[in-house]
Amino acid sequence: MSSGVVTVIGSINMDLVTEAAQFPNKGETILGKSFSTIPGGKGANQAVASSKLGANVNLIGCVGNDAFAKTLNQHFETQGINTNYIEEAPGEPTGVASITIAENDNHIIVVPGANHAVTPQLVEKYEHVIAASETILLQFEIPIESVEKAVELANKHGVRVILNPAPVQPISISVMASVDYITPNEHELAVLLDDEEKKTFYEQNREKFVITHGSKGVEYFENGQSHLVPGFSVKVVDTTGAGDSFNGALAVALTRGDSLAEGCLFGNAVGALSVSKLGAQSGMPSKEEVEMFIQTKSV
Ligand code: RIB
Numbered sequence: 001m002s003s004g005v006v007t008v009i010g011s012i013n014m015d016l017v018t019e020a021a022q023f024p025n026k027g028e029t030i031l032g033k034s035f036s037t038i039p040g041g042k043g044a045n046q047a048v049a050s051s052k053l054g055a056n057v058n059l060i061g062c063v064g065n066d067a068f069a070k071t072l073n074q075h076f077e078t079q080g081i082n083t084n085y086i087e088e089a090p091g092e093p094t095g096v097a098s099i100t101i102a103e104n105d106n107h108i109i110v111v112p113g114a115n116h117a118v119t120p121q122l123v124e125k126y127e128h129v130i131a132a133s134e135t136i137l138l139q140f141e142i143p144i145e146s147v148e149k150a151v152e153l154a155n156k157h158g159v160r161v162i163l164n165p166a167p168v169q170p171i172s173i174s175v176m177a178s179v180d181y182i183t184p185n186e187h188e189l190a191v192l193l194d195d196e197e198k199k200t201f202y203e204q205n206r207e208k209f210v211i212t213h214g215s216k217g218v219e220y221f222e223n224g225q226s227h228l229v230p231g232f233s234v235k236v237v238d239t240t241g242a243g244d245s246f247n248g249a250l251a252v253a254l255t256r257g258d259s260l261a262e263g264c265l266f267g268n269a270v271g272a273l274s275v276s277k278l279g280a281q282s283g284m285p286s287k288e289e290v291e292m293f294i295q296t297k298s299v
Helices: 042-052 067-078 113-117 120-125 127-131 144-156 173-178 186-192 196-204 242-255 260-274 287-298
Strands: 005-009 013-019 034-040 056-063 086-088 095-102 105-111 135-138 160-163 217-222 225-230
Touching: 005 042, 005 127, 005 144, 005 242, 013 067, 034 042, 034 067, 042 056, 042 067, 042 135, 042 242, 056 067, 056 113, 056 120, 067 086, 095 113, 120 127, 120 144, 127 144, 135 144, 135 242, 144 160, 144 173, 160 242, 173 196, 186 196, 217 260, 225 260, 242 260, 260 287
Parallel strands: 005 056, 005 135, 013 095, 056 086, 135 160
Antiparallel strands: 013 034, 095 105, 217 225
């Protein structure tokens, strides 16, 4: 069975990753251990995860006219992603994320640059791409109106929508009602449910919410019951992109017809493998690696 078409509409960044023994205090200068430039951005990370897991992936997004853009476009091609819908934003630099890894955690500052140019008009231009997809994967590193436009077009064409609300910002009930799945972590969920009406919506629509709990696993709701799919225990090197790996994997699993429970298990395995290497995209596993990992962990 074909794995189907997953279209990601989202951010593309170059991650500037510094490893250090500890985070500096305010106003302090410290020496780091290593520095790497690694392709990133939540949209691009989810696209790479999905492509490595066997989906046919379109990435709709924007880069600048600079050296990072060239490197990223070449990289996406080696990852099997359709780059025809990545546009150059005039006068904007490619998005960057300044990431510090220390003390088993990270600090990230994103400067979106060209990601601001993913406008509702740009999304509309690619309506035919959305219409020809099985699943649309969205995050919040592009303008919120563009996310809303993508949801509207996906609904018009009966296309499944997975919304990963990161970095989180409040959204309307009508957007939440129009997507198939929302995948917040606990903190993001609390921000989404910022009033009583939204809390009531959540209680009445819990099957839409797939909640990630870090290494503890993922919670989903079915037949009025909450289910926790436990995470896999691995040696953690870098958690950057763990959520993106999970979302990319969930999109692939649901697109190929897996159940939500199977999708969460698959997503947990992909997330676990991705955190065992430095960099969001460098650790993303192939479908075969994931199958082998799940087998090894279940014996
Ligand atoms: O989710 C991880 C990503 O967040 C990084 O790759 C960085 O680019 C930021 O967008």
